[in-house]
Amino acid sequence: MRHHDLVVLGAGSGNAVIDGRFSGLDVAIVEEGPFGGTCLNRGCIPSKMLAHTAEVADGVREADRFDVDAALGGVRWTEARERVFGRLDQQAADGEQGRRRSGFVTVHRGRARFTGARTLVVEGDRGEVRLGAEQVVVAVGSRPVVPPPVRESGLPYETSDTVMRRPTPPRHLAVLGGGYIAAELAHVFHSAGSRVTVVEQQDTLLAPQDESVSRAYTRIVRDLFDVRTGAALSRLEGEPGHLRLLLDDGSTIEADTLLVAVGRTPNSDTIDADRAGIALRDDGRIVVDAHLRTTAPGVFALGDVCTPVPLKHVANREAQVVAHNLLNPDDPTAISHDTVPAAVFTRPQIAQVGLTEQECRARGLDHVTAIRRYADVAYGWALEDTTGFCKVIADPGTRRLLGAHILGPQASTLIQPLAIAMSLGIDVPTLAGTPYWIHPALTEVVANALLDLNL
Incomplete structure (x- = not known):
């Protein structure tokens, strides 16, 4: 068994825990995917880069309002996608190489799960590696929820993890869900030329927002999208490229592409948390105290896997708190989620x-x-x-x-x-x-x- 002073599970915001103050320790990062986590590779950053591209396109479309003669030739999706991910993929690769060259961080490639108190096994392409640690930080994030009618259909679908890397925009994109991820990606693909239909069980889109905002937003986008509120998906039928969404209000939607954006779930179920003595909430989030300590001694958690506010700027602040508390156990600092601002980068x-x-x-x-x-x-x-x-x-x-x-x-x-x-x-x-x-x-x-x- 390889023993480390500190093992961090996850190279998204978990990677932000480690700075020069840890250079005297033997540190390891365990990551299955690209460095940078959801935000850099398939979430906040690419979606906002594409949302700004959509803003530029929409500005050209609306130029006549400002007495400007302009015509939009179209969004060059392939070039836009390559511009975005060419930059971000390089950032992810550089982030990993930077850690490998640091001299005090070991990178273990694969998925980690606990085998006991601060002991783990990492399953990767090169087999299993067993690790022990004095302290562990769990920052394994979350993943999109896929409802049973979609999962059980056997038909292809997209999530926020995949849809932005499509080679071309859909002809007709059906979006299941009316939250912030749905709103942002509907905006991106509508501006890129897709016809968009949004299906939401609530009576308004962005229902958790203030009622004045959710009502206004729903009213505005009805002029842009086919909006189906108060309806849920009963069954998904058809074949790849020719999907039929049967809704519980009796209506049917035909589309070539389905984007599932009904929420996210913590990845706590992938780490065998119970073997480490880590308690979970009913919704799957890891239980942490104000200092981000789990119920297992020496184990901290941060980000989407535990936080009540799953946003990147929250995870980054939590990483700062965890870093301090790892290094200053006798003078811990607490996290507060009382006044967290948030934004939806839609139109x-x-x-x-x-x-x-x-x-x-x-x-x-x-x-x-x-x-x-x-x-x-x-x-x-x-x-x-x-x-x-x-x-x-x-x-x-x-x-x-x-x-x-x-x-x-x-x-x-x-x-x-x-x-x-x-x-x-x-x-x-x-x-x-x-x-x-x-x-x-x-x-x-x-x-x-x-x-x-x-x-």
């Missing part, structure tokens, strides 16, 4: 932080709201925007924000001052009245929404 862009209005009602919280439209501010006029808005929710007693929600261009950037205010406990009057807000920047829509709260 229109969406961003949020804190509670939705429906969550405030469900918790019985006293709250006030204000909404300012992009069309109310000068830069909104410049954008000719008629649908964007900023919604803020505050506690009238403390005068602090409970939540904020933005739909429209630059939403992922505009949310940040609101996230900072919530994280630092800055009240609404101070945030609205102390700093200057640039005129005529789009940030005025945020400032004016805050002023409209009248706190």
